[in-house]
Amino acid sequence: MSGVHDDGPDDRDMRAAEYVLGVLDGAERAAVDRALLSEPGLAAAVQEWETLLAPIATAIAPASPPAGLLERILADLPGGVVVRPPSMARRVWRSTSFWRATTAAAMAVAAGFAALAYLEPAAPRLTAVLTAAGSSGAVFLAQVQADGSILIRPTGQVAVAPAKDLELWALAKGTTVPVSLGVLPESGRHVQARAFDTPATKLLISMEPKGGSPTGAPTGPVVYAGQLAPFR
Amino acid sequence: MYDASVTSETPDHPGSLLQRCAGGDRLALRRLYETQGDRLYGIALRITRQQALASDAVHDAFINVWRRAGQFDPARGSAEAWLVSIVRNRALDLARRNAREVTGVEMPEQEDDAEDALSRLSRSREAEALRRCLGELDEEKRKLVILAFMDGITHTELAARLRLPLGTVKSSIRRGLQGLRRCLQP
Numbered sequence: 001m002s003g004v005h006d007d008g009p010d011d012r013d014m015r016a017a018e019y020v021l022g023v024l025d026g027a028e029r030a031a032v033d034r035a036l037l038s039e040p041g042l043a044a045a046v047q048e049w050e051t052l053l054a055p056i057a058t059a060i061a062p063a064s065p066p067a068g069l070l071e072r073i074l075a076d077l078p079g080g081v082v083v084r085p086p087s088m089a090r091r092v093w094r095s096t097s098f099w100r101a102t103t104a105a106a107m108a109v110a111a112g113f114a115a116l117a118y119l120e121p122a123a124p125r126l127t128a129v130l131t132a133a134g135s136s137g138a139v140f141l142a143q144v145q146a147d148g149s150i151l152i153r154p155t156g157q158v159a160v161a162p163a164k165d166l167e168l169w170a171l172a173k174g175t176t177v178p179v180s181l182g183v184l185p186e187s188g189r190h191v192q193a194r195a196f197d198t199p200a201t202k203l204l205i206s207m208e209p210k211g212g213s214p215t216g217a218p219t220g221p222v223v224y225a226g227q228l229a230p231f232r
Numbered sequence: 233m234y235d236a237s238v239t240s241e242t243p244d245h246p247g248s249l250l251q252r253c254a255g256g257d258r259l260a261l262r263r264l265y266e267t268q269g270d271r272l273y274g275i276a277l278r279i280t281r282q283q284a285l286a287s288d289a290v291h292d293a294f295i296n297v298w299r300r301a302g303q304f305d306p307a308r309g310s311a312e313a314w315l316v317s318i319v320r321n322r323a324l325d326l327a328r329r330n331a332r333e334v335t336g337v338e339m340p341e342q343e344d345d346a347e348d349a350l351s352r353l354s355r356s357r358e359a360e361a362l363r364r365c366l367g368e369l370d371e372e373k374r375k376l377v378i379l380a381f382m383d384g385i386t387h388t389e390l391a392a393r394l395r396l397p398l399g400t401v402k403s404s405i406r407r408g409l410q411g412l413r414r415c416l417q418p
Contacts, residue, residue, distance in 0.1 A: 017409040021377065022279070022320065022384035026328035050317040051309030052416055055359035056381045057316045059349035062270035063277050069287050070265050073294045074258065180329060216329040 009041070016045035020053055030214040128203045130226035139224050142168075142203055150181060150203075160207075166223070167212045169204040178204055183212040201228045246311035253301035261298055268312075272319045279323040279384035285330060289323040296322070310358060324384050349378050365415035373408030380405060 018024055019032045036043050130140040142152040152168065160166055169178035184205070206213070207220035242248075244267050252260030269290065276289040296318050304314050350366055353359045366374050380390060387405070391398040 013413065014406055014409060017413070018405070020317075021380045021405070021409070022324050023380045023387045023390065023405060025386045025388065029324065029328055047308060051313045051358075052362065052412070053381055054309070054313035054316045055353055055356065055362045056349070056378055057271075057275050057320070058354035058356075058359060059345075059352040059378075060271075060274050060278050060382055063274040065269055065273040065290055066283060066287055069273075069291060070262065070269070073265065073291050074262065076291070076295055077258065077261070077298050078295070 012039070012042055013045050016042055017049045017053075020046055020049040026216045027214055030216075034211065034214070126228045126230055128226035128228045130203060130205060130224040132224055133222075140205065140226070142226070142228070144228065152184065163210050164220075165208050165210050165212055166205050167208045167218070169206060169218060169222075171202040171204055173201070178218060180213065180216065183208070202226070203228060246315060247304075247306055250297070250301045250304050250311050250314075253298055254304070261294065264297070264315075265294060268315055272315060275316060276319050276323040278382055279320065280327045280330075282330075285326045286323065289319060289326050292322045293319040313358070320384065327384060345382075349382065350374070361416060362412075365412050368415055369408050369411050373404050373411065376401060376405050377408045377412070 015032060015035075019029065024032065032042070032046075036046065126144040128142045129138045130142060131137060132139055138155050139158060140152055140154050142150050144150055150168070158166070166184040168181040168184055170181055171178040181203075203226050204218070204222045205224040206218035206222045208218070209220075213219050244263060246264060246268060249260045249264040249267075253264065272293065273286060273290050276293075277283065277286040280286045280289060293315075297315065300318075304311065350363060353363045366377065369377070376390060376394070379385075379393075385393070387398060387402050390396075390405075391401040394401070396404075
């Protein structure tokens with residue numbers, strides 16, 4: 001969309017207005033999202049239209065959010081979660097079920113889980129080991145946290161081409177369309193999970209253009225995958 | 233950057249609550265949710281049409297509000313408009329992302345209340361100018377702009393809903409927006 005429509009302030013203003021109005025489809029919207037990063041004039045126009053059109057929202061009937069939403073918000077506020085640096089804490093070593101679930105062949109995996117388990121030592125958690133197709137070597141370890149977010153970390157160096165990003169997806173059992181859980185931050189750990197059918201969910205990581213899939217569905221190859229399963 | 237005198241009309245005014253959020257006051261965010269949550273959830277629900285997605289949109293929006301409260305600039309617009317934009321953006325993102333899936337029970341088709349909406353617009357000063365300018369558009373353009381904003385649906389969906397050719401919908405909306413721009417031009 002950008003590129004095609006970069007022809008003057010009036011057109012830019014209309015692009016901003018259509019974006020704010022909400023009439024653009026997923027791909028068109030993603031194109032404006034990308035253009036916003038490099039066109040300050042477009043960003044200013046979007047902000048202006050947001051202010052101009054916002055009063056229309058006063059005609060919409062309020063509705064009661066589900067109980068517990070406020071608590072979920074407060075629990076997820078940045079600063080409320082303490083992520084400790086990975087370390088082999090003693091309480092992890094004492095956990096026999098931890099070791100029962102671990103084979104010698106998966107020592108690298110164990111070291112990874114130890115760090116995860118230390119964050120939430122008591123609770124059983126849904127965990128996934130993500131491997132490359134045709135390989136059993138763990139590349140990423142993912143664990144669902146109490147607040148529904150997913151903690152994910154690579155077991156080693158994962159190289160990503162400069163113009164690419166890795167995007168995490170959840171594929172619920174019986175469905176064929178994965179739901180994006182977000183782009184993996186370069187050094188990052190926490191990815192916010194959307195509502196999805198956790199127990200039977202497969203996690204996928206696809207290679208996407210910088211910033212993530214422009215369409216809302218994976219556009220690049222799925223490079224790593226793993227099944228979420230309870231881990232004690 | 234933040235002039236408290238402009239916005240702190242009452243302790244519950246969203247502008248004052250945002251200012252407190254910027255200072256790290258969690259009680260202020262709670263109060264913001266208690267006073268604005270129903271309105272914002274209604275907006276998100278209208279766009280996503282699914283309770284789970286609307287909840288996610290409001291959740292993410294409030295986290296965003298908390299992170300960005302210090303960037304809110306009352307000189308650019310009201311706190312209410314700022315909150316509406318953050319929730320709508322998130323709701324639109326989630327709605328587009330889930331467009332090709334069936335992840336829950338669809339809500340019944342929205343009633344066609346675009347015409348009526350004009351009379352329900354807030355009587356605030358900001359809304360007054362918009363209402364006047366929307367009133368100057370012809371009926372089809374006004375209806376398309378209001379419906380599009382409230383439901384956050386694409387050109388294609390609007391065309392299907394109103395049984396109009398896609399080209400007509402696109403050009404009517406553009407002309408409607410251009411009319412609003414001319415009318416609202418400071």
